[in-house]
Amino acid sequence: MPELPDVEVFKRYLDSTALHKTIIAVEVKSAAILEGVTAGMLQKTLQSRQFQSTHRHGKHLLVALEQEPWLTLHFGMTGYLKYFKQMEKDPEHDRLLVSFDNGFHLAYVCQRKLGAVGLTDSVDSFIAEKQLGPDALSLDLEGFRQALQGRRGTVKSFLMNQKHLAGIGNVYSDEILFQCKLHPKSQVNHLKGKTVARLFQVVQKVLHAAIDAQADPDQMPDSYMLSHRRRDGTCPRCRGDLQKISIAGRSSYYCPVCQTKPA
DNA sequence: AGTACCACCTGACGGC
DNA sequence: TGCCGTCAGGTGGTAC
Numbered sequence: 193m194p195e196l197p198d199v200e201v202f203k204r205y206l207d208s209t210a211l212h213k214t215i216i217a218v219e220v221k222s223a224a225i226l227e228g229v230t231a232g233m234l235q236k237t238l239q240s241r242q243f244q245s246t247h248r249h250g251k252h253l254l255v256a257l258e259q260e261p262w263l264t265l266h267f268g269m270t271g272y273l274k275y276f277k278q279m280e281k282d283p284e285h286d287r288l289l290v291s292f293d294n295g296f297h298l299a300y301v302c303q304r305k306l307g308a309v310g311l312t313d314s315v316d317s318f319i320a321e322k323q324l325g326p327d328a329l330s331l332d333l334e335g336f337r338q339a340l341q342g343r344r345g346t347v348k349s350f351l352m353n354q355k356h357l358a359g360i361g362n363v364y365s366d367e368i369l370f371q372c373k374l375h376p377k378s379q380v381n382h383l384k385g386k387t388v389a390r391l392f393q394v395v396q397k398v399l400h401a402a403i404d405a406q407a408d409p410d411q412m413p414d415s416y417m418l419s420h421r422r423r424d425g426t427c428p429r430c431r432g433d434l435q436k437i438s439i440a441g442r443s444s445y446y447c448p449v450c451q452t453k454p455a
Numbered sequence: 456a457g458t459a460c461c462a463c464c465t466g467a468c469g470g471c
Numbered sequence: 472t473g474c475c476g477t478c479a480g481g482t483g484g485t486a487c
Contacts, residue, residue, distance in 0.1 A: 193479090193480075193481090194481085195481090224463095224464085251481080266481085266482090267481090268464090268480090268481060268482080269464090269479070269480050269481055269482095270464090270465080270466095270479090270480095285465090303464085303465060303466075304463090304464045304465050304466085304479090304480090304481095305463080305464055305465075306463070306464060306465095306480085306481060306482075307481090308482095342456090343456080343457090344456070344457065345456080345457055345458080346457095346458095349457085349458085352481090354481090354482085361480075361481065362479095362480055362481080363480085440458070440459075440460095441459070441460065441461085441480090442480065442481095443478085443479085443480085
């Protein structure tokens, strides 16, 4: 679930809680989430230092220390952050626990352990190493056209491919295609210039709206398909039944009446 | 450069 | 009650 909007909410949460406080302890509770670092390296790197700022790229959150390196966080399917007081009980499934000198902790929680925590020298080298495409909210129409340049295949897999465009996953690609009235299996090389421009605008609109709603489906407009896909399975526009099909092994929901494939 | 499919991992849920 | 298959869905690997 943690796609771009969720991670942006985590970023703002971390920004408003855990910056500029001295780290006094680092506990790795599950080494399975470590990527390219050992628990010892992580502890040694963070000990006695402070988080200075954060940067989000796609679904990745990078946290700057006073100087290099950066802490990198990816949330897999079930990850999130929790900042809490000393006296409170550690959250369930916390995999990394950072303790500050003010008596608070920041927990990286990841029930299914599909997330990853690591270190990197810079934002740019991290993006290069992961081969991430441009962030979906940090490019203009021209950049979006470039990301699409020469591609084939379905629009759904294009939107979800982090190497082409970073930040969009299964849930928001469905929402974007619904708002854009495009069938998920539309071929990207068949999209007309006007449709590409509309798709770009809808990507921006949906991601911003989701952030405004704290990435919480219950706070999103009723016209969004997101909250309907499992609740009643009904299209909020035409009230027909939503269809569920499999694309690239993912379940995709769409409205067969409202969403059509261009020739 | 695409696609399909598997694996990773844990918990919820429905069927029997 | 409890076991089992399936699903959830981000990512990476493999085979075609």
